[in-house]
Amino acid sequence: MYWSNFLHIYQPPTQTAEIVAKVTREAYRPLTRVLEQSPRAKLTLNISACLTEQLARYGFADVIESLGRLAERGQIEFTGSAMYHPILPLIPCDEAARQIELNTRVNRRYFGDLYNPRGFFPPEMCYSFDVASLARSLGFAWILADEICYNGSLGQVVADRVYEIEGLTGFCIFFKERPISTGLTFGSYPHAEQFLPAAQIQVQPQGYLLTGTDGEIYGHHRPGQELLLQEIYSSGVLKTCTVSELLERYPERERVRPVEGSWSSWEDEIAQRVPYAQWRYPGNGLHALQWELTQLVTAIVDSAHPDGDGYAEARMMLDRGLHSCQYWWASCRPWWDTEMIERGARELAGAALQLRSQTDGTRTRQVERLLALIRKMAYHWQSSGRAMRLKKQYMDEHREVANELTFGNPPHETQTDQPDFA
Incomplete structure (x- = not known):
């Protein structure tokens, strides 16, 4: 069993320097430190170029340098995305292409040739066939989507194979699962001894676990949760790999026609043909x-x-x-x-x-x-x-x-009281 952990880190372009500094202290630096101390650990990361620029602008180039070292060591695989985190299916195609190309250009300015993503993360995992087709035309080999996009229902994906999108020959789609990702988001696993059995129950022995969360849950939204990663890596129970490595490790292919949706979509919204309700x-x-x-x-x-x-x-x-x-x-x-x-x-x-x-x-x-x-x-x-x-x-x-919502944390700091999902 392999664990492929996808993390997305981002701050809005309107974010304040104070909040960027706070999240850097609480999450970005601790996260890179855990990975540097766990040389066999691997994950796939999206860092929106908007955030890359903010880190450089506000004096946190050390985080960029750490991520570069981890990429050079093969511990981090970068994905492509859109510069300012727009909902790609809802904006014109030329604007979407511009955002993707801006993201690549800016991240390459900071990471050089180490930024050479094979996969694509649409912001909020807002999937549509047109977005997948655009990503393919821009040179990407695969795209990430939430498991609900498999057919509009949860719990349908079989994680012992790689899926290809019908109509896009050779272009793959990876479905992020919800239950374990949700547990990570809500802090349901204080220690590896809670996480590891849950992960093993969720996935068959020869399969893989593909989780996906905001990277800020490790230390910012969930103080101290970066230590959970350290415990998991130290245990040696789970083999970790990048998403692209799943292409080689799981040769079976199945063609699918995914439906439109996001990592915040519910089955009733998909049924009502409201895939991007938020x-x-x-x-x-x-x-x-x-x-x-x-x-x-x-x-x-x-x-x-x-x-x-x-x-x-x-x-x-x-x-x-x-x-x-x-x-x-x-x-x-x-x-x-x-x-x-x-x-x-x-x-x-x-x-x-x-x-x-x-x-x-x-x-x-x-x-x-x-x-x-x-x-x-x-x-x-x-x-x-x-x-x-x-x-x-x-x-x-x-x-x-x-309680199944994968993303219970708001995408930025706010003074507004948030509802209790418990």
Whole structure:
């Protein structure tokens, strides 16, 4: 039995230096230290280039250097991803390709040839056939998805083979399992003596265990949990490998037609054909306004002349403004944060306002109107209690499965009280 552990580390482009410093002290440095002290341990890592730049900017180049050493030793395999963590199925293909290529270019600036990913991690594991096809066209050999994307139900993946996507000859998909990943996220395994039996029960002897979590659970969201990794590695009970090594270790292939979904999707959402509910939910008025603003600003930037006044600044602000957090925090499924909603809307609107001299006044006024409507609606939902009612409704509808949520930790620091999934 092999354990292939995938970790994703990221901070939003709007994150403060103080929070980046805090997470670095609590998670990123301890995590690299554990790996350096466990030379036989291996894992697969996505570090969004947005975070790589933040680490360099705020004086944490030592983390970048440590990750580079671990990659050189073969302990870490990097994946490709999108620079600012957008929900790729929900943005235009050319914007998605730009984000992926930016991510590769920036990470190579810091890691050099050590950054040469074979696999691709779509942010939030938001899978679609079009995203997989794009990843393949950009040279990747495989993509990660949540197990629910196998066929819309949980518990269906057989982890003794490698799956290929029908219609994309030779392009593989790896399904991250939920039960053990959930336990790691929620701190259900204080020590290796709890984790190892659970892992062995979950997987047949000749199979593999592919877990996937935020890397920040090791020391930041779960203080001291990096020591669990150290115990697991020291025990020698589980052989560890990268995701790409599974391609060689498990020669059997099976073709599949995965369904759209994310690592936050539930079976009822998939059945209702709402695969990305946390970022675009039918009937959510805030989501409707956010995506109307997103599409308008994207169109304004696309139509602007690259050599014109304000274009470079607008292009950068749009790249940053597509990050997923603003939509997530407007979902009430169950996450809610008015500050993140407004911050994201301001970033997007700012991109368009940089191009006033190139933009029709009607479109500029429409951007300003949408920004004001988003602020007004977010304030109304907060003050009227609507946001809390929607959060409660979501939790009531998913109470029986809430403890299976792989990602119970918010993607950034917030002062908002979070619901208890226990």
